[in-house]
Amino acid sequence: MALGPRLDLRQSQSLVMTPQLQQAIKLLTLSNLEIEAFIGDALDANPLLEMSVPSEPEGSDSADLGPVDDTRRTSLESSPVDRLLGEGRGEEDRPVEALDDPGEFGRETGESAPAPAGSGDWGRDLRTNAGEDQEWLEDREQPGETLAEHLLEQVGTASEDETLASIARYIIGLLDEAGYLSMGLDDIALALGAAGEEIARALEIVQSLDPTGVGATSLSECIALQAREADRYDPAMARLIDNLDLVAKGELARLKRICQVDDEDLRDMLAELRGYDPKPGLRFGGEPVALAVPDVILREGEDSGWRLSINQDTLPRLIVNREYYSELRSGCSGREARGWLSERLTDANWLIKALDQRRKTILRVAEEIVRHQDGFFRHGVSHLKPLTLRAVAEAIDMHESTVSRVTSNKYLQCSRGIFELKYFFSSGVSSADGEGAASAEAVKAAIRQLIDAEDPKAILSDDTLVNLLHDKGFSLARRTVAKYREAIGLGSSVQRRRQKALAGA
Numbered sequence: 001m002a003l004g005p006r007l008d009l010r011q012s013q014s015l016v017m018t019p020q021l022q023q024a025i026k027l028l029t030l031s032n033l034e035i036e037a038f039i040g041d042a043l044d045a046n047p048l049l050e051m052s053v054p055s056e057p058e059g060s061d062s063a064d065l066g067p068v069d070d071t072r073r074t075s076l077e078s079s080p081v082d083r084l085l086g087e088g089r090g091e092e093d094r095p096v097e098a099l100d101d102p103g104e105f106g107r108e109t110g111e112s113a114p115a116p117a118g119s120g121d122w123g124r125d126l127r128t129n130a131g132e133d134q135e136w137l138e139d140r141e142q143p144g145e146t147l148a149e150h151l152l153e154q155v156g157t158a159s160e161d162e163t164l165a166s167i168a169r170y171i172i173g174l175l176d177e178a179g180y181l182s183m184g185l186d187d188i189a190l191a192l193g194a195a196g197e198e199i200a201r202a203l204e205i206v207q208s209l210d211p212t213g214v215g216a217t218s219l220s221e222c223i224a225l226q227a228r229e230a231d232r233y234d235p236a237m238a239r240l241i242d243n244l245d246l247v248a249k250g251e252l253a254r255l256k257r258i259c260q261v262d263d264e265d266l267r268d269m270l271a272e273l274r275g276y277d278p279k280p281g282l283r284f285g286g287e288p289v290a291l292a293v294p295d296v297i298l299r300e301g302e303d304s305g306w307r308l309s310i311n312q313d314t315l316p317r318l319i320v321n322r323e324y325y326s327e328l329r330s331g332c333s334g335r336e337a338r339g340w341l342s343e344r345l346t347d348a349n350w351l352i353k354a355l356d357q358r359r360k361t362i363l364r365v366a367e368e369i370v371r372h373q374d375g376f377f378r379h380g381v382s383h384l385k386p387l388t389l390r391a392v393a394e395a396i397d398m399h400e401s402t403v404s405r406v407t408s409n410k411y412l413q414c415s416r417g418i419f420e421l422k423y424f425f426s427s428g429v430s431s432a433d434g435e436g437a438a439s440a441e442a443v444k445a446a447i448r449q450l451i452d453a454e455d456p457k458a459i460l461s462d463d464t465l466v467n468l469l470h471d472k473g474f475s476l477a478r479r480t481v482a483k484y485r486e487a488i489g490l491g492s493s494v495q496r497r498r499q500k501a502l503a504g505a
Helices: 018-028 032-045 081-087 148-159 161-174 185-192 196-207 219-230 235-241 244-249 252-259 264-275 321-333 336-372 372-380 389-396 400-407 440-452 464-472 476-486 493-504
Strands: 049-052 060-064 296-300 308-309 317-320 409-413 417-422 426-429 438-440
Touching: 018 336, 018 400, 018 476, 032 049, 032 336, 049 185, 060 336, 081 400, 148 161, 148 196, 161 185, 161 196, 185 196, 196 308, 219 235, 219 244, 235 244, 235 252, 235 264, 244 252, 296 336, 296 389, 308 336, 321 336, 336 372, 336 389, 336 400, 389 400, 440 464
Parallel strands: 296 409
Antiparallel strands: 049 317, 060 308, 296 308, 409 417, 426 438
């Protein structure tokens, strides 16, 4: 067979991602605050766009769910953007990130601080979302005087030497929010070109300020400063403070030998130790806290139903100024100018449609979440049901990747507080009766409730927790209980027994 060139005509279909469609997908992942910045840039770049804030929310920005009914669905008009979102094109799916952040106590200084339960700052429980009817108020701003402002007001009266006062002000600027100094004295001396003796004297000035304990370079030094202020820094207390790691482990016998005291004296020393503040700087406000601005607001509606609405306070509407467009159009004499104006009009219309589609999609996903988690909004976290991205995507006829984008950096406000939409997605555990499943968050809440109510003289083991949870309707293995217990920041039965023994000492 002879080889030779040939000309063929072929026809095929493909989906082309236009810049406008890419923009619509990108807008889904942005939070309301990011959308505000995006709209601001668009208003600056496009003279045809204007901001319009309606006095009343429009129907497309709210939905009445009424009594929960799984057969009811919110309908959206069909458009290229709708089809794109329904197919999940554009980006790969994002998994739901882990929601648990147990955190850790104390500073990263290599020292362990004692943390008996129920003993003020020493035994402050880690903050979790497991409370049954807890009010979530983390979104509130923390007003008040900052630590640096409080300390700077005292420097002038604490030292008459202006040089030392200036160095002290510099050191205050290096303190972290807990009041600790992490920078070495030699580094400070090198940065300021001052003698090491002057730096040490300036640090003594800072450590003499209120609150006592600020300016310390370690946890033991912070506690020692407070003990000296209380005139309780005797040799036995000094040895106790030098062995805070043993206090945290609850090794009372070793502490008695090291401090050379009896049981009664050790109990008094531990009681006094718990009265000291390991993070004195936290009494004062820090930097302004960024508020969690809700994208969706949930209110109780009529007939025991719910009413969902988009937060219009942070998401005003955009409109095209048709009069200004006509005026500019009449003044355009060249083809290039008319082409530029036409392009601006097309961009403005596409942006308005994309923002409107974003509102509808968020509302549609949030409506399905509320319908599924109706028990949580009415009764608390113990009624939180397991939910996956796939379940919501199938219910609203969209792709999982679209639901993932919609729930990223989006918040819902209800009577219980402000929650990220991804909070309502969690894995499930089987129930004891074999019917249905319970959310992992509900299991964590049950574990916390059992441990909080346990008798200090009868600490519950993980095996005992398994049996108690089974009585509550949860069927879990021992290793699963241990995993959930550690995830919410609760120690083992041995650790809790030592902590409660210190608390009762």
